[in-house]
Amino acid sequence: SxxxxxxxxxxxxxxxxxxxxxxxxxxxxxxxxxxxxxxxxxxxxxxxxRSSIQLPECLRVMGYLRRIAVFTEAELRLHFLQCRDEWLSSLVAELDESDSYELVKHLTDIHRLHLFDAVMQYRAIFFDTTAAACTAAAGPGLANTSLPAATAPGL
Known part of the structure; x- marks a missing residue:
């Protein structure tokens, strides 16, 4: 070794x-x-x-993937979502379908816990690039403007 x-x-x-x-x-x-x-x-x-992974390790893995520089930022997002989807699908596939009540209960738990984690991981990993993309998409004229104050009709 x-x-x-x-x-x-x-x-x-x-x-x-x-x-x-x-x-x-x-x-x-x-x-x-x-x-x-x-x-x-x-x-x-x-x-x-594609496995159970907590946010700190997820951030490390994504940092390594960025350093490898094999994927564009858009491809990284896609691979991240595909991998997390495969993991969630594997959890659902392991459920026992013989008891409908238990199946629905476990499906709800999987979606409530793990889907929420995947969304939070995505937001933590891609937050800066998401904000930059939204600002760029808004264009220079829209990013720095504010909406006028709403007034009641007839005032």
Missing amino acids: QAALVELLEVPQLMDSCVRNGVYDEALDLQAFVSAVGHTMLQQLLARL
């Missing part, structure tokens, strides 16, 4: 050395290795979003 970690930490220096010395086959092999590890990491991070 420690030997594998040391090997991973040496990859950047080894790649730099290969490129400087014109050993491109080995440099490309290293690039393929790093790419494969990166793909595995991406899949693990997305899988984490």
Whole structure:
């Protein structure tokens, strides 16, 4: 385990050395290795979003996904919502459908607790970009205007 970690930490220096010395086959092999590890990491991070996850860890995972820079901000939003939907769907799929009362009760609990959590996570993760998008969509003339005070008719 420690030997594998040391090997991973040496990859950047080894790649730099290969490129400087014109050993491109080995440099490309290293690039393929790093790419494969990166793909595995991406899949693990997305899988984490498909499970029970609290807000602090969710923020960390989304921070990692942003640092990887594989997705645009819109794609990140979409992947987040898809992953959380898959998790909620898995909770619903596990319910026992034999007792209608219990089924409805558990469905209500899932939606009340977990759907609310997913919405709060989304708002916490994408708050800044949501506010910026709304301001940009409003346009420069609408963002800085205020509505006139309402007056009663005939006054």
